[in-house]
Amino acid sequence: xxxxxxxxxxxxxxxxxxxxxxxxxxxxxxxxxxxxxxxxxxxxxxxxxxxxxxxxxxxxxxxxxxxxxxxxxxxxxxxxxxxxxxxxxxxxxxxxxxxxxxxxxxxxxxxxxxxxxxxxxxxxxxxxxxxxxxxxxxxxxxxxxxxxxxxxxxxxxxxxxxxxxxxxxxxxxxxxxxxxxxxxxxxxxxxxxxxxxxxxxxxxxxxxxxxxxxxxxxxxxxxxxxxxxxxx
Amino acid sequence: xxxxxxxxxxxxxxxxxxxxxxxxxxxxxxxxxxxxxxxxxxxxxxxxxxxxxxxxxxxxxxxxxxxxxxxxxxxxxxxxxxxxxxxxxxxxxxxxxxxxxxxxxxxxxxxxxxxxxxxxxxxxxxxxxxxxxxxxxxxxxxxxxxxxxxxxxxxxxxxxxxxxxxxxxxxxxxxxxxxxxxxxxxxxxxxxxxxxxxxxxxxxxxxxxxxxxxxxxxxxxxxxxxxxxxxx
DNA sequence: CGTCACTTCTTTGTTGACAATCTTGCGCGA
DNA sequence: TCGCGCAAGATTGTCAACAAAGAAGTGACG
Numbered sequence: 001x002x003x004x005x006x007x008x009x010x011x012x013x014x015x016x017x018x019x020x021x022x023x024x025x026x027x028x029x030x031x032x033x034x035x036x037x038x039x040x041x042x043x044x045x046x047x048x049x050x051x052x053x054x055x056x057x058x059x060x061x062x063x064x065x066x067x068x069x070x071x072x073x074x075x076x077x078x079x080x081x082x083x084x085x086x087x088x089x090x091x092x093x094x095x096x097x098x099x100x101x102x103x104x105x106x107x108x109x110x111x112x113x114x115x116x117x118x119x120x121x122x123x124x125x126x127x128x129x130x131x132x133x134x135x136x137x138x139x140x141x142x143x144x145x146x147x148x149x150x151x152x153x154x155x156x157x158x159x160x161x162x163x164x165x166x167x168x169x170x171x172x173x174x175x176x177x178x179x180x181x182x183x184x185x186x187x188x189x190x191x192x193x194x195x196x197x198x199x200x201x202x203x204x205x206x207x208x209x210x211x212x213x214x215x216x217x218x219x220x221x222x223x224x225x226x227x228x229x230x231x232x
Numbered sequence: 233x234x235x236x237x238x239x240x241x242x243x244x245x246x247x248x249x250x251x252x253x254x255x256x257x258x259x260x261x262x263x264x265x266x267x268x269x270x271x272x273x274x275x276x277x278x279x280x281x282x283x284x285x286x287x288x289x290x291x292x293x294x295x296x297x298x299x300x301x302x303x304x305x306x307x308x309x310x311x312x313x314x315x316x317x318x319x320x321x322x323x324x325x326x327x328x329x330x331x332x333x334x335x336x337x338x339x340x341x342x343x344x345x346x347x348x349x350x351x352x353x354x355x356x357x358x359x360x361x362x363x364x365x366x367x368x369x370x371x372x373x374x375x376x377x378x379x380x381x382x383x384x385x386x387x388x389x390x391x392x393x394x395x396x397x398x399x400x401x402x403x404x405x406x407x408x409x410x411x412x413x414x415x416x417x418x419x420x421x422x423x424x425x426x427x428x429x430x431x432x433x434x435x436x437x438x439x440x441x442x443x444x445x446x447x448x449x450x451x452x453x454x455x456x457x458x459x460x461x462x463x464x
Numbered sequence: 465c466g467t468c469a470c471t472t473c474t475t476t477g478t479t480g481a482c483a484a485t486c487t488t489g490c491g492c493g494a
Numbered sequence: 495t496c497g498c499g500c501a502a503g504a505t506t507g508t509c510a511a512c513a514a515a516g517a518a519g520t521g522a523c524g
Contacts, residue, residue, distance in 0.1 A: 058508060069301035078476060078515050093391040100332035159325040163395065290478060310485045310506060
C-alpha cells in the first residue's frame with residue numbers, strides 16, 4: 001500500500017531537492033490540519049503521526065518544524081506540538097495583512113494583465129454572478145478562490161504570493177465560515193466585479209482600492225463578531 | 233570560553249521554551265550572516281559551524297532549517313546550506329511588500345499613539361534633522377531604524393511586525409548601502425517628518441500615505457539601479 | 465475527603481554511528 | 495593537451511538507541 005506513495009515521493013524529492021519523506025509528511029499533515037481533521041489545540045503526538053503516515057520519527061519532527069514555521073503548528077519544548085489556536089484578534093491582524101498584500105498584488109496585476117487574462121477574469125466574474133443568482137454558494141466560494149488565485153498569477157509577485165499563501169492557510173477554517181454568512185455573497189459580488197473591472201482597465205490604483213475595500217468588509221464582519229462574542 | 237555562553241543560552245532556553253542550543257546557534261549564525269561575515273552564495277558547512285559555535289550537529293541543522301524559513305539561507309538536498317543570494321528584482325519585491333506592511337503599521341500607529349509616544353516621535357524627528365544638518369549619516373541611519381521601530385511598537389501589530397522583521401533581515405545588506413547614497417537624507421528627512429506629523433495628529437490615512445511614499449522613493453532608487461546595471 | 469509527595473509511564477530531546485550522495489583529484493586514452 | 499571515467503574523500507541524510515523531561519496515577523497523611 002505504501003509502494004506507490006514511496007515512489008512518487010522519491011520522485012518529487014529528486015526534483016525539488018527536499019527530504020524524500022519529510023515533504024510528503026508535511027504536505028499530508030498540513031492537508032489534514034486544514035481539512036479540520038485535527039482541531040486547534042489538539043496535540044500532535046509523534047508516535048501517532050508515525051503510525052498514520054508511515055514515516056520515520058525523524059522526518060515527522062522535521063515536518064512539524066516546517067509547519068511550525070508556517071504558523072499552523074505550535075511547538076513547546078518537551079511538551080510536543082499542537083495545532084495552533086488562532087484568536088479572533090489575531091484573525092483580524094492576519095486579514096489586515098492580507099488586505100494590504102492582496103491590494104499590492106491587485107495593483108501589479110492591473111499593470112501586467114494580458115488580453116487573454118483579462119477575458120479569463122471576465123469569465124470568472126460572469127460565473128460568479130450566475131452562481132450567486134442561483135444560490136450555489138459552494139460554487140461561489142470556489143470561484144472566489146479561483147479569482148484571487150488568478151489575480152496572483154497575473155501579478156507574478158512571488159514574494160507577496162508566498163506570504164499570502166501562508167496567511168490564507170492559517171485562516172482556512174475561518175474563511176470557510178465567513179463565506180457562508182447570510183448576505184455575504186450579495187455584498188462581495190459587486191466588490192469582486194469592481195476588482196475585475198479595474199484590473200481589466202489596467203488601473204492599478206483603482207484595483208488596489210477595490211481589493212482593499214473588499215477585504216476591509218471582511219474585517220468589518222470579523223470586528224462585529226468580536227463584539228457579539230462570536231468566539232473562534 | 234564557552235562556559236558563560238552555555239549558561240546564558242541554557243537560561244534563555246528555559247524561559248522561551250526553545251531548544252537550548254538551537255536558538256543560540258540560530259541567533260549567532262543570523263547575526264554573522266547579517267554582519268556580512270558570510271557572503272551571499274557562501275556555503276555553510278555543518279562541520280565548520282559545529283566548530284565555530286560549539287553546538288552539536290543536530291542543533292546546527294535545526295538552526296539552518298530555521299534560517300531557511302526566514303529566507304536568509306537556502307538548503308539544497310545533499311548539497312547543504314548556503315547564504316541565499318537576493319537579486320535586485322527580488323529586493324524590489326521585498327521592499328514593495330515592506331511598503332504596504334509598514335503603511336498598515338503606520339496607520340494603526342496613528343490610531344493608537346499616546347501623548348507620551350507622540351513626543352517621543354517628535355524627539356526622534358528633531359534628532360534626525362540635527363543629524364542631517366551636521367552630516368552624521370551613520371547616526372541618521374540609526375535614528376531611522378529607531379523611528380521605524382518605535383512606530384511598530386506603537387502600532388502593536390504583532391503579525392505585521394514579525395513579517396517586517398524577517399523582510400528587513402533579508403535586505404540588511406542592501407539597506408546599509410542605500411542610506412549612504414548621496415542626497416538620500418535630504419530626500420528622506422522631510423518624508424520622515426511627514427510620517428511623524430501624521431501619526432502625531434492621529435490621521436491614519438495620511439500616516440499610511442506618508443509611509444508608503446517614503447518607501448516608494450526607496451523603490452524608485454532600486455529601479456534606477458536596475459537600469460544602470462548596479463548589480464546586487 | 466482533599467492534598468501533597470512519590471513513583472511510574474508516556475512523550476520528547478539528543479547523540480553517535482552508519483548510509484547515501486556529491487565533489488574532487490587522478491589516471492588513462494585519444 | 496584535453497576530455498572522460500573512476501575512485502577516494504568530504505559532506506549531508508537517516509536511523510535507532512539512549513537520556514531527560516513532563517504527565518498521570520497512587521497512596522499516605524492531615
